[in-house]
Amino acid sequence: MENFPTPRRLTPEEAKRQRQRSIAIAAVLFTLVTIFYVLTIAKLGPQVLNRAL
């Protein structure tokens, strides 16, 4: 197996920024999921509840 060089350790400041970016990406993904869900319900309208059980 090829030996890859060990990546350098991030400074505390860089690690903090990376963590903030990860949280922001998670928030954007969650927003996107919410948008698609709400949009689907809004487009279906009240008829979505009117079905035979």
Add this chain to the structure above:
Amino acid sequence: MTSLSNSLPAGAEPHPVTMAVGGEVSDFFALLKPRVMVLVIFTALVGMVVSHVHIQPVVGTISLLMIAVGAGASGCLNMWWDADIDAVMTRTAKRPIPDGRIQPGEALAFGLVLSVGSVLVLGLASNWLAAALLAFTIVFYAVVYSMWLKRTTPQNIVIGGAAGALPPIIGQAVVTGSVGIESLVLFLIIFIWTPPHFWALALIKSGEYAKAGIPMMPNVAGPQSTRRQIIYYSLVLFPIGLAPVALGFGGWLYAVTAFFGGLGMLAFSVHVFRNREGEAERKAAFGMFGFSILYLFLLFAALLAEQSLGLFRAVMV
């Protein structure tokens, strides 16, 4: 452009670029030009309300959000492309890319993902005409204006102004699925307003633009010709600003705002023409620049208030 010195004029020194391992979240947000996004939301919303067509509030809100994200994405691509000239102008040197807080490749990827994403979600949320218009706006701003016009012609902001004028048309397309006379008139107002607005700033910053090699009107045709053209555009803007009244979707509140606002634009343009030296010149140009922002805001705010707060009283019967 991505290389920070590949098209700078001779003698121009870019700011030193420090390498960073990823920027802060706020740096990525700054790439979207948030103040422009607010203006885009505002003008697109007015394009929606003058259409008098009901839209499901959730669909309307998400569509507005996507128009804003698309506008932000085009701003991000603009900053990626213009990083080299941003670095030599004091007004823009502290932007995330020239300041080294974000790498050009990161900005490019961010802008492309948001461009494609905003167009797709807008198409799914409203209709594909609105999505196509948003895609056209992004391409027009990022490619036609930023990559082509900005560095080649003093008419850059005249033609490129079309990109900033399109949001009301997209707004109307969202709610009606078509483009009507109302949004075309709003487009025309922003389109004609853009040159006097930017040239007022260009008169003050002509040294900066010259340093960056951007052929703004004061640098190519001279300040005096620019001042004359500011008056011409303000003259044309006056009747176009009143067109919504003639077409019946602007009421008394709008009519008064557009009339006195148009007179204000003319007065400021004459003031700029008369004051050609030193501090008086700078003050006059800054006054024109500031008033032009107020003028456009009041015009659109008057339309929004009339259409959404029930203040509309027809002028033309």
